Amino acid sequence: xxxxxxxxxxxxxxxxxxxxxxxxxxxxxxxxxxxxxxxxxxxxxxxxxxxxxxxxxxxxxxxxxxxxxxxxxxxxxxxxxxxxxxxxxxxxxxxxxxxxxxxxxxxxxxxxxxxxxxxxxxxxxxxxxxxxxxxxxxxxxxxxxxxxxxxxxxxxxxxxxxxxxxxxxxxxxxxxxxxxxxxxxxxxxxxxxxxxxxxxxxxxxxxxxxxxxxxxxxxxxxxxxxxxxxxxxxxxxxxxxxxxxxxxxxxxxxxxxxxxxxxxxxxxxxxxxxxxxxxxxxxxxxxxxxxxxxxxxxxxxxxxxxxxxxxxxxxxxxxxxxxxxxxxx
Amino acid sequence: xxxxxxxxxxxxxxxxxxxxxxxxxxxxxxxxxxxxxxxxxxxxxxxxxxxxxxxxxxxxxxxxxxxxxxxxxxxxxxxxxxxxxxxxxxxxxxxxxxxxxxxxxxxxxxxxxxxxxxxxxxxxxxxxxxxxxxxxxxxxxxxxxxxxxxxxxxxxxxxxxxxxxxxxxxxxxxxxxxxxxxxxxxxxxxxxxxxxxxxxxxxxxxxxxxxxxxxxxxxxxxxxxxxxxxxxxxxxxxxxxxxxxxxxxxxxxxxxxxxxxxxxxxxxxxxxxxxxxxxxxxxxxxxxxxxxxxxxxxxxxxxxxxxxxxxxxxxxxxxxxxxxxxxxx
DNA sequence: TTGTATGCGTTATCAG
DNA sequence: CTGATAACGCATACAA
Numbered sequence: 128x129x130x131x132x133x134x135x136x137x138x139x140x141x142x143x144x145x146x147x148x149x150x151x152x153x154x155x156x157x158x159x160x161x162x163x164x165x166x167x168x169x170x171x172x173x174x175x176x177x178x179x180x181x182x183x184x185x186x187x188x189x190x191x192x193x194x195x196x197x198x199x200x201x202x203x204x205x206x207x208x209x210x211x212x213x214x215x216x217x218x219x220x221x222x223x224x225x226x227x228x229x230x231x232x233x234x235x236x237x238x239x240x241x242x243x244x245x246x247x248x249x250x251x252x253x254x255x256x257x258x259x260x261x262x263x264x265x266x267x268x269x270x271x272x273x274x275x276x277x278x279x280x281x282x283x284x285x286x287x288x289x290x291x292x293x294x295x296x297x298x299x300x301x302x303x304x305x306x307x308x309x310x311x312x313x314x315x316x317x318x319x320x321x322x323x324x325x326x327x328x329x330x331x332x333x334x335x336x337x338x339x340x341x342x343x344x345x346x347x348x349x350x351x352x353x354x355x356x357x358x359x360x361x362x363x364x365x366x367x368x369x370x371x372x373x374x375x376x377x378x379x380x381x382x383x384x385x386x387x388x389x390x391x392x393x394x395x396x397x398x399x400x401x402x403x404x405x406x407x408x409x410x411x412x413x414x415x416x417x418x419x420x421x422x423x424x425x426x427x428x429x430x431x432x433x434x435x436x437x438x439x440x441x442x443x444x445x446x447x448x449x450x451x452x453x454x455x456x
Numbered sequence: 457x458x459x460x461x462x463x464x465x466x467x468x469x470x471x472x473x474x475x476x477x478x479x480x481x482x483x484x485x486x487x488x489x490x491x492x493x494x495x496x497x498x499x500x501x502x503x504x505x506x507x508x509x510x511x512x513x514x515x516x517x518x519x520x521x522x523x524x525x526x527x528x529x530x531x532x533x534x535x536x537x538x539x540x541x542x543x544x545x546x547x548x549x550x551x552x553x554x555x556x557x558x559x560x561x562x563x564x565x566x567x568x569x570x571x572x573x574x575x576x577x578x579x580x581x582x583x584x585x586x587x588x589x590x591x592x593x594x595x596x597x598x599x600x601x602x603x604x605x606x607x608x609x610x611x612x613x614x615x616x617x618x619x620x621x622x623x624x625x626x627x628x629x630x631x632x633x634x635x636x637x638x639x640x641x642x643x644x645x646x647x648x649x650x651x652x653x654x655x656x657x658x659x660x661x662x663x664x665x666x667x668x669x670x671x672x673x674x675x676x677x678x679x680x681x682x683x684x685x686x687x688x689x690x691x692x693x694x695x696x697x698x699x700x701x702x703x704x705x706x707x708x709x710x711x712x713x714x715x716x717x718x719x720x721x722x723x724x725x726x727x728x729x730x731x732x733x734x735x736x737x738x739x740x741x742x743x744x745x746x747x748x749x750x751x752x753x754x755x756x757x758x759x760x761x762x763x764x765x766x767x768x769x770x771x772x773x774x775x776x777x778x779x780x781x782x783x784x785x
Numbered sequence: 786t787t788g789t790a791t792g793c794g795t796t797a798t799c800a801g
Numbered sequence: 802c803t804g805a806t807a808a809c810g811c812a813t814a815c816a817a
Binding site for chain 2: 786787789790792793794795800
């Protein structure tokens with residue numbers, strides 16, 4: 128393995144000088160910088176991650192926490208986008224990142240988790256898919272032992288930033304759009320899980336809409352489950368004008384149920400997953416750019432790690448209509 | 457950070473003794489082992505990954521290479537299963553693993569890749585979704601600089617193992633089953649990409665089947681694309697008894713086309729993805745257990761790293777019929 | 786069986 | 802602006 132020492136020899140300078148060039152220290156003459164970079168090039172030198180971590184205490188790695196079973200198998204798409212966005216942005220910013228699934232840390236205590244991450248030289252976390260119930264994660268955030276970016280939960284403090292879209296406004300917009308297009312007077316709303324932050328925001332929106340537009344509203348909890356949405360639809364949809372759902376998967380369940388009942392009701396979902404195109408009917412939905420979101424999370428975590436204070440970040444969304452022709456290719 | 461030194465103090469032994477306990481050296485008395493473990497417990501000590509890597513040169517990390525765009529977005533499911541299986545098995549075996557997407561290393565040379573992995577202390581690779589065309593990966597394997605497990609490609613040498621299912625037999629079985637159930641005399645086969653190893657195996661199978669059973673066979677290349685399969689179906693399906701596809705996604709494209717044409721032809725796919733349940737018709741397919749496969753890959757890589765020679769491993773598959781009721785929940 | 790000493794490749798602190 | 806040199810936490814050959 129070619130080390131910083133070899134580079135120093137080749138360039139005819141001291142080891143510490145090479146290190147300074149590598150880490151973009153200010154006090155290095157342009158000339159030596161050139162020499163060193165030339166040597167690095169010639170030798171194909173790449174700094175050893177383990178050594179720099181051991182030595183510096185400074186730069187640490189980051190961990191991406193993914194919760195695959197949050198909804199169901201069919202939304203792997205969302206998690207893949209989270210992973211893809213975060214990994215490539217991290218590579219671009221030369222940050223070292225590892226992927227961790229919730230299931231791997233589920234039965235660990237906060238202390239165990241903390242020790243585990245410390246032993247892995249992890250300084251920052253990105254949490255995707257956190258719900259109100261996860262006591263361990265809340266404690267972890269409160270402990271402020273790591274810099275953390277939380278996606279889809281409104282939690283921030285000195286060490287923690289929050290990133291999400293305006294779920295309330297988005298749900299309002301898409302439901303209003305769907306209602307207006309179809310002249311609906313009443314809504315069946317299939318809400319998400321009670322312990323989900325985003326589900327709460329979305330539900331608030333539909334209640335505001337019903338109030339403002341004086342529409343009749345029936346709210347049922349679908350738990351983000353396609354099957355539950357299906358059952359709810361069979362039971363309640365007939366007497367109402369439209370079905371608004373807190374997730375695409377539930378929208379799909381609702382639409383399939385409606386097709387079996389052989390009645391038409393406009394349906395809208397939330398998230399913009401590809402699967403939406405497969406049910407045979409167009410549906411309105413809120414499209415989130417998940418890989419962009421996680422990329423932004425990496426950037427934000429970088430800022431936290433370099434000393435910025437935590438904050439709340441709201442990203443844009445898009446209202447779309449998804450159909451089979453859009454997703455096939 | 458609590459270090460091995462603290463543990464040594466607490467237990468009243470030397471640093472090296474602690475290290476020996478940690479690494480399960482033989483020559484340690486049961487008594488000191490107890491003392492050390494007690495101290496470790498009390499202090500909540502977890503060994504520092506970076507330090508042990510720097511020091512040992514022995515155990516390295518492993519990288520999981522994922523190719524997300526191999527087919528289309530809709531099969532993120534497969535990659536998620538690969539990731540989930542590998543990560544959790546790695547955690548279980550206390551192996552350190554990172555996830556890498558092809559897109560992040562696409563335009564690097566073999567030397568660059570090698571240096572990059574070396575700098576990250578990576579000793580072994582698991583490659584998911586390799587095709588015949590990827591010159592860089594083939595060179596990487598030939599170079600034998602890393603221990604490698606390749607999924608879905610029949611490549612093995614002293615340092616490289618191959619893992620896949622018997623694609624030839626599986627394709628034969630599922631097509632025969634579908635043909636028998638529906639008394640078909642002729643087949644439209646929509647093959648995969650020409651540069652895919654698995655596609656080649658699957659195509660061989662269908663040719664053998666047609667020969668042995670004296671069935672008429674028309675082979676067209678669908679490139680693993682849903683859209684291509686759709687077009688092929690529109691053009692050729694009418695005159696043939698059934699449509700066999702080299703992937704589920706193409707099977708879905710074919711089935712949707714048949715539904716639009718308003719004719720019935722039995723369709724079979726390959727892989728067993730959840731999406732199969734969404735097209736409204738039952739279809740036969742070959743179900744692969746992707747997370748199991750990647751978990752086995754991790755185990756195999758562990759063996760390679762501890763000196764075993766590379767080999768070819770064939771895992772089992774299952775013939776299933778997928779419908780909406782099976783996947784919803 | 787246990788302890789001592791050295792080195793792994795960097796970074797960071799100080800002298801020069 | 803540049804060069805020695807001491808950490809960083811651990812593994813390991815060697816001495817006891």
